[in-house]
Amino acid sequence: MASRTIKVNYLARVEGESGLKVVVRDGKVRSAELSIFEPPRFFEALLRGRAFTEAPDITARICGICPVAYQMSAVHAMENALGVAVGGPLRELRRLLYCGEWIESHTLHIYMLHAPDFLGYAGAIDMAREHGDAVRRGLELKKAGNAIVACLGGREIHPINVRVGGFYRVPSRRDLAPLAEHLERARDLALDTVRWVAGFDFPDRARDYVFVALRHAREYPFNEGHIVSNRGLDIPASAYDAHFEESHVTRSTALHSQLRGGGSYLVGPLARYSLNFDRLSPLAQAAARDAGLGATCTNPYQSIVVRAVEVLYACDEALRVIAAYEPPDQPVAIVAPRAGTGQAATEAPRGLLYHSYRLEADGTIADARIVPPTSQNQPSIEADLASYIDGFLDLPDEALRHRCEQTVRNYDPCISCAAHFLRLDMDRG
Amino acid sequence: MSGARTRRLVIGVGNPERGDDAAGRAVARLLPGTLPADVEIAEGDGEATSLLAQIEACGTAVLVDASASGAPAGTVRRFDVAAAPLPQDAGSLSSHGLGLAAAIELARALGQLPPRCVVYAIEGASFTDGEPLSPAVAAAVDDVAGRLRAEFGPPTATEG
Numbered sequence: 052m053a054s055r056t057i058k059v060n061y062l063a064r065v066e067g068e069s070g071l072k073v074v075v076r077d078g079k080v081r082s083a084e085l086s087i088f089e090p091p092r093f094f095e096a097l098l099r100g101r102a103f104t105e106a107p108d109i110t111a112r113i114c115g116i117c118p119v120a121y122q123m124s125a126v127h128a129m130e131n132a133l134g135v136a137v138g139g140p141l142r143e144l145r146r147l148l149y150c151g152e153w154i155e156s157h158t159l160h161i162y163m164l165h166a167p168d169f170l171g172y173a174g175a176i177d178m179a180r181e182h183g184d185a186v187r188r189g190l191e192l193k194k195a196g197n198a199i200v201a202c203l204g205g206r207e208i209h210p211i212n213v214r215v216g217g218f219y220r221v222p223s224r225r226d227l228a229p230l231a232e233h234l235e236r237a238r239d240l241a242l243d244t245v246r247w248v249a250g251f252d253f254p255d256r257a258r259d260y261v262f263v264a265l266r267h268a269r270e271y272p273f274n275e276g277h278i279v280s281n282r283g284l285d286i287p288a289s290a291y292d293a294h295f296e297e298s299h300v301t302r303s304t305a306l307h308s309q310l311r312g313g314g315s316y317l318v319g320p321l322a323r324y325s326l327n328f329d330r331l332s333p334l335a336q337a338a339a340r341d342a343g344l345g346a347t348c349t350n351p352y353q354s355i356v357v358r359a360v361e362v363l364y365a366c367d368e369a370l371r372v373i374a375a376y377e378p379p380d381q382p383v384a385i386v387a388p389r390a391g392t393g394q395a396a397t398e399a400p401r402g403l404l405y406h407s408y409r410l411e412a413d414g415t416i417a418d419a420r421i422v423p424p425t426s427q428n429q430p431s432i433e434a435d436l437a438s439y440i441d442g443f444l445d446l447p448d449e450a451l452r453h454r455c456e457q458t459v460r461n462y463d464p465c466i467s468c469a470a471h472f473l474r475l476d477m478d479r480g
Numbered sequence: 481m482s483g484a485r486t487r488r489l490v491i492g493v494g495n496p497e498r499g500d501d502a503a504g505r506a507v508a509r510l511l512p513g514t515l516p517a518d519v520e521i522a523e524g525d526g527e528a529t530s531l532l533a534q535i536e537a538c539g540t541a542v543l544v545d546a547s548a549s550g551a552p553a554g555t556v557r558r559f560d561v562a563a564a565p566l567p568q569d570a571g572s573l574s575s576h577g578l579g580l581a582a583a584i585e586l587a588r589a590l591g592q593l594p595p596r597c598v599v600y601a602i603e604g605a606s607f608t609d610g611e612p613l614s615p616a617v618a619a620a621v622d623d624v625a626g627r628l629r630a631e632f633g634p635p636t637a638t639e640g
Contacts, residue, residue, distance in 0.1 A: 115525065159529060163578055176582060179589035187590060193529055 071455055073436065075444060083436035085429060085459065098419035103129050103388060103410055107213050110406070110421065116159070119152035119200065120399030122213040123274055124406040124421075129215045131289070132393025132410050135386050140379040141217040142274070143372045144203060148213070149273040149397075150369035151199025154237070156400035157320075157358040157365075158196060160463045161248065162189030165355050168457040169251040185247060188240050192362070195237030198230055199369060217383035227373045234373070238366040242338055245359040249342035254454075256439045257349040260431070261310065262322035265398050271330040271364055272323065274397050279326055280316065281347075288396040291405050297422065308427040315430035318402030319462060320357040321348055332371075335364040351435060351461040358463070388414025399424050401463050425464040432462055485539040485594065488519045490628060493526045493545040493580055499611040500553070500604030503621055504544040506613060507600075510625040515632045528578035532587050540596040542631070544624060545580050546604040546617075553605030554616030556624055562597040598631075600624050 074081045094113050098106060106125040111118035123145060130137060137145075162185070163175040172178040179186040202222060204210020212219050265272035266279040278294075279285045286294055296311050310316050325347035328336065339360045348357055390412040396405045402424030409418040435458055443454045492508025495501040505523045512521055524531055526545065535541040547557070549569055559566055565588075566581045580599070587593040602624060605614040613621065 115527065163529065175578070176585045176589050179586055183590050186586070190529055190532060194533055197530065197533070 071436070071459065073440060073455065078444060080437050080440050080444070083433050083440065085432055085436070095419045095421055098408075098416050101416050103133070103408070103414040103416055104215055106406075106408065106416065106419070107215065108211060111210065111213075113421070113423075116156050117152055117399045117401070117404075118210060119148055119204065119213075120397060120404050121406075121421075122210065123149060123397040124395050124399075124404045126213060126215050127274060127395030127397060128288075128393045128406040128408050129410075130386070130393070131395055132391040132408055133215070133386055133389060134391070135216060135384055137217060137384050140221070140377060141382075141384065143376060144218065144221060146270075146273050147199060147369055147372040148203045148210070150365040150372070151196045151203065153273075153365040153400050154196030154241075154362055154369075155193055155200060156196075156463075157362045158189055158193040158244075160400075160460075161244065161355055161358055161362070162186060162193075164463070165358075165457075165460050166248070166251075168453070168460060169248075169253075169355070188243060188247075192237050192240040192244060195230075195233050195240075195366065198233050202226060202230055214383060216386040217379075217381070219382065221378055221382040223378055224376060227376060231370060231373045234366050234370050238334075238363065238370065241359065241363040241366045242334075245338045245342050245356065245363055248355045248359050251355065253350060253352040254439070254442075255350070256352060256435075256442075258435065258438060260321070260349055261313065261316040262325050263316045263318050263403060263427075264323040264326045265396060265403065266326055267330065269330070271327050271332075271368070272398050278396055278403065281326060282313075288394045288405065291394060291396065291407070291422075295422075295427075297426070307430050308422060309430060315434050316427065317431045318424050318427045320354050320361055320400075320402075321351060322402065323398060324348055324357045324360065331360070331364050332367040334367050335360050338363055352457070354461050354463075388412065401425060402428060425462070428462050428464065432459055432464065435461070485537060487538045488516075488540040488632070489522060489535065489538045490515070490519060490542045490544070491522045491524050491531065491534060493524050493531070493543055495525060496523075497610055499606045499608045500602075500614055500617045501546045501607050502613060503546040503602040503604060503617050504600075506618075506621045507544045507602075507624050507628070510621065511628065514625075514629055514635060516635055519632055526579045526583075528580070528583040528586060531580060531583035532592070535583070535587060535594055535597070536592040538594040541594040542598045542600065542628060543580060543584075544600045544602070544628075546607075547601035548604055548607070549601075551603040552616075553603055553614060554620040555603040556620050556627075557601045557603075558627075559599040559601065560597075561599050562593060562595060566599060600627070 072084045094110060098109060106129060107122040110121040110125045113121050167174050167178045170178055200210055203212060205212035262281045263278060265276035267276035277285050277287055278291065284294060294311055295308055297308050328346040342356050344356060390410060392409045394407040396403050404424055405422040407420040408416055411417050436455060439458055440455060443451055446454065490508060490511060492504035494504040496505050508521050508523050522534060524534060561584050565585060602617060602620045604617055
């Protein structure tokens with residue numbers, strides 16, 4: 052792989068600056084506003100004028116936690132624009148790579164960011180002093196995800212092996228054998244993780260969410276499927292703009308996504324799970340049942356359980372892919388540039404990630420649009436805060452701040468890291 | 481992962497495309513061939529759990545990172561983090577989210593901190609995307625590489 056300098060606004064590793072403003076009047080929450088600084092908009096401008104082949108590596112740098120998701124949405128959208136279909140082992144390898152990212156990202160969130168909320172610690176370090184075995188389990192589990200991404204992506208962080216049409220280099224069966232051993236152990240750890248988080252104490256809160264996720268004919272969704280909702284939506288990614296719209300809000304550099312005429316909606320583990328429970332592996336379904344989940348889940352505080360179920364599924368699915376893998380003859384499908392437009396949505400760990408591109412005849416990117424999951428969830432996060440925090444208002448400020456943070460972290464937004472330093476502006480009138 | 485912790489590791493931490501944030505990695509790139517053969521040299525982006533995975537089985541770990549503490553650009557500070565946590569004002573760049581300081585404290589809480597664990601912080605001047613190292617930081621990178629060679633001894637001095 053040629054080395055080159057990609058000039059990007061790399062603020063993404065900070066995962067954004069965020070603040071939260073809650074206004075209370077007469078003992079009721081009047082408004083809750085989350086402000087997010089979000090980087091993808093810089094990247095859209097940056098992509099214009101670049102070759103279509105550069106999109107996977109450029110967009111992978113938007114997020115240090117989910118680069119694979121950006122690569123996957125980019126390659127699928129480009130392939131859609133160029134009329135290329137990638138199937139067989141290359142498609143299976145993409146699923147495997149996505150399994151790796153889900154394991155890494157979800158495990159990080161479960162153990163390092165979210166569990167401390169439930170166990171009453173300021174953060175993972177404090178928790179590790181008293182729950183060392185649990186934290187060690189999480190770290191060990193995450194390594195299985197790292198190993199997949201390092202094997203297929205070329206390195207653990209910012210994988211560089213993905214290209215439009217396939218990969219630069221594909222693994223042999225022998226390359227994947229050690230991964231399988233690692234994943235067998237990880238699957239046990241994932242099952243332990245589901246049982247561990249199922250024992251947490253969850254605030255009893257639920258809303259009638261509009262869930263939006265991919266749905267595929269046979270698979271739990273990573274890369275492919277129609278965009279569906281629990282209100283009857285069922286569209287290909289190419290129809291995304293006809294059904295969703297973005298608007299600016301002054302408090303945030305993130306655009307807010309809404310259903311056209313339909314208000315806020317929710318993407319991510321809760322939506323995926325509730326729309327695709329029947330596509331989980333038998334092991335993952337059984338673990339979810341044992342953890343007390345139904346076939347749908349509308350309590351966002353239980354998203355940590357759903358994430359654990361998805362990690363278990365990802366281990367299971369990765370093992371399935373490896374067991375069935377036969378290397379392809381070529382690591383990449385033939386891709387020829389042409390003028391056109393293409394769209395794709397894939398399931399990033401935190402939810403639907405939509406990319407749309409317009410290409411010139413020589414493959415130069417004329418226009419790019421990226422709608423990340425956090426921007427789609429922002430109205431829903433605010434609605435959760437507005438409706439759930441009412442019941443916590445008798446808490447002192449510090450405890451209330453903690454509840455607010457926990458409520459934001461239910462979404463594992465791309466501000467997760469920064470959300471530990473969430474500024475809470477509590478206006479009690 | 482068990483047994484005597486004899487591994488020795490140097491990790492250059494940072495973002496190679498964000499100006500002086502690349503300082504730690506630049507040091508790592510100067511080291512191959514100049515340290516005892518058993519000393520491993522690695523680079524990392526500073527994410528805490530990945531760093532922890534790298535250092536947990538080591539007897540000696542030296543981490544080199546850029547800092548933004550307000551000191552003059554190119555200032556080099558050495559912290560013995562086996563003895564005490566990084567000071568709050570060290571200005572570790574990767575302290576946002578779960579970074580280098582978190583990796584060290586997580587390792588300490590889990591009893592996995594290498595018995596010898598040192599952090600070199602190189603004060604950066606500019607963290608602009610795509611920019612090269614600023615001159616003061618480039619000089620400090622050479623300086624730290626030299627200090628690491630002094631810490632570990634010459635390439636011929638392997639165990640035995």
